[in-house]
Amino acid sequence: MATATFRVHGSLLEGAAAASSKIAIARSIHTSCIVPSGKRQVHLSVSKSANLGKIVDLRSFSGKKDGERRDGVLSVRMGASASASAPAASTSNPKLSGQVRPSPAEAARTIVDISNEGTLSTLTETESWPTATAVRFALDAQGNPVFRFSSSALHTRNLALDNRASLHVQLEQPGRQKPQCTLRGRIVKAEEPDLQEKLEIAWERRFGIERAQDDAYFIMVVEQALQSQDMGEEEVWMSGDDYSSAVADPLREFAVKIVDDMNQKHWEDVRRFTNVYAGLDVEVEEVSMTWVDRLGFDLRVLTKSREMLEIRIPFVREVTDERDARSSLTMMAQIAWERERSYNPPDVAFVGSFSVSSGG
Template identity: 45%
Template structure:
């Protein structure tokens, strides 16, 4: 009698039988091989023993939650990590007049802004201040945040040396310790784009938040997809999103660990933004491209009727500003 564990070791491994459709669509150039190709590579050595056939289950996607996006505190940390200049606003000590001027800033480990200000610039300002920072995302939208707090001199010692190190890391230059100031964050106003309503973030939420892991590669990913895979983005809107209008153009706006935002244009030239989540959270550029590739393959198969609808569609689309203007020339 064969022991139970021996039966498990010698049982025939499953072989993935692929429909003909898998070999009809060209490979998407920017991403890694799809998951079904990886399955074949994993089981290849086991094929020497025996073989059996098994039809794979179609991927399961849950796309109905359009709010599956980073928290406002995470978005704020991402904006500040990707930016190095902002507008510092203070009040004059003499007459209380508001004044804003451009500054460079670095961040310490918990997101505290570090400024380098000449004594003459800072001496006649009150401690109350705000720092406004905005980030243009692929020429499509401009999220922004405004930090409200107090402008203070850092304490001497190890903490001050760490601030100098953070400044050098950001700008690759030494800084005079006496010129350093920090903003003690009280709260942050985060705004998705021009004309949008803002959301207030508390100091504790801000300090505990982590910037998005895709922040340094997001613009590159979006540019590659909009350049080489525009047809796939348009197909996503038709397959994964439940819209009551025909989409004539679609462009990815930004990508993060939980999904991506797409700007779509209707026949009437109205512009909307839709949020399409990834099937699961990703942690780096390779994971984002692999998820996009898998979703693209599934969307193509659904469009060609090789797969039935196995998921809930995204049902929310936010109208953006005015209609697209066309020229008669």
């Protein structure tokens, strides 16, 4: 059963959530959850007549520990059929059932593919304290980070004694979201000529030709990866094999451009997405798109009551490239426009007969 998942960026939820694990949605339900810090009440509201009889699992209301609130944002993750009245959010496409955003492994591959800088931590020569510095990196075909260090570099000296290391990479998305991942593994120096050539090609593909006689190439063999959708949100561990076998999102090179175009040129459509597909029963002050991927897009909404909401809306079907994504957004915008105006298109008059004229 599909549900709409609400997440409060505050502290652990108590009170009503502890009393019952599930509630049925009536026309409007307000669930008060007591936050330990100051006993402040946070009201979660689901209001949509078409949702009558749906079930919300209160165990999916996952809060953050006290002190980890992120701007008081309430996240509203709309599932593929969370609102029965949403024309494109309800779909029978098996590829979208149960998955409305890329997997953590796909997200991690996307983050490192878009980025070329991160924070590398290695163990120091004395006392084995981890020391982190900003580094550039490239990638091989499996997503393993490739580094280039001089013989006198701090990390070169550290790795000669203990080659365990971690690389943290953070992506700055529009709307202040910061998805991030940490790769953990062992870094080895490329000694064989074939491996050196392979890593040099990977490096030059990302940074161009760089000449330095004292530099050597290193590669991290990823053993584990940790991915988080945003700062302060739950982290997910995955194996190195899961990470390496995942594929970066096909929209990664175009997402920022699509988001900018939608916010600057099609802001009315973005607002309609909130009204029609999310079905929020609140007055909206501002809304903007923050990210788009092959399975859907994220919206950030400021309400008249100054609440900040984050909404995930899935595509009707998986998109494969920039053109496909723009086409799907255009289609969803047209449907939203028609639904907002209760517009019924006229019947098409088909041609009853035709004749073929010969030339001459």
